[in-house]
């Protein structure tokens with residue numbers, strides 16, 4: 001028997017947010033934010049501290065009232081009193097438990113609060129999260145990683161169709177991240193569960209999400225499929241020579257734009273130079289300025305994130 005019943009894939013989106021605004025007094029925490037998440041997707045919601053992730057999540061969960069805009073989950077309008085909807089949604093904010101109760105006791109309370117009659121559901125989530133060796137420990141004695149596991153177990157005790165997870169892999173070591181990633185993949189792929197994960201680390205989200213949305217100053221500034229992210233990473237040609245001024249002179253003469261890097265090398269983003277570094281090498285040798293360094297470097301994920309936000313800063 002399936003551990004979690006396979007969800008039906010109807011045509012409606014799992015999450016729809018339309019032109020959402022949320023003001024705190026004069027402050028616009030969310031400013032015309034729209035996004036959609038398909039069923040069975042693992043959507044990574046990425047943003048710096050204060051970007052508006054938690055405000056979006058709390059509004060989506062009916063805990064905050066939007067200033068304007070529309071929110072739907074599983075095709076149903078979001079509002080705090082829609083209990084039918086909350087039965088289908090699991091939420092991990094920060095791992096909160098009764099510290100002096102054991103893992104089993106904490107999960108049994110969560111089970112009863114969710115109105116789940118099947119007592120076996122506690123064992124089911126303990127197995128799913130690999131918490132068996134710790135099930136009799138008090139919550140306060142758990143490591144940070146195992147507290148996160150307990151939080152996830154609570155979020156999924158009622159077999160939700162959507163799981164909304166705020167920073168779920170905080171405090172997990174690489175093996176723990178891999179375990180949680182496999183579990184989330186399994187839930188999404190084999191059981192059609194939709195997973196919405198927020199984080200401020202793209203490296204972290206890239207390991208689990210199938211698509212990411214970047215939020216900055218309350219705006220959604222970019223959405224990208226993880227499979228296409230590699231192509232979006234900027235490539236730069238980094239260059240140096242014995243006589244930097246003469247080298248710059250040759251580059252200027254040939255119409256190449258460049259900038260100096262923090263460590264004093266020259267960086268070219270020009271597509272021609274990046275795609276054909278050998279041509280530039282030949283040119284420099286012919287100009288009697290043979291390079292001492294010539295290397296194509298692909299930006300890392302955090303570099304991509306910061307560049308995307310930097311670009312947005314100029315536009316907003």
Ligand SMILES: Nc1ncnc2c1ncn2[C@@H]1O[C@H](COP(=O)(O)OP(=O)(O)OP(=O)(O)O)[C@@H](O)[C@H]1O
Nearest residue numbers: 024027029047048049050051052053054055056200
């Ligand atoms: N109740 C509130 N009253 C006033 N301002 C608030 C309130 N809640 C959030 N804010 C502000 O709204 C902005 C967005 O906050 P939010 O918590 O959504 O960001 P976040 O992306 O989740 O950040 P973090 O990663 O630090 O949790 C912040 O500038 C925050 O100070």
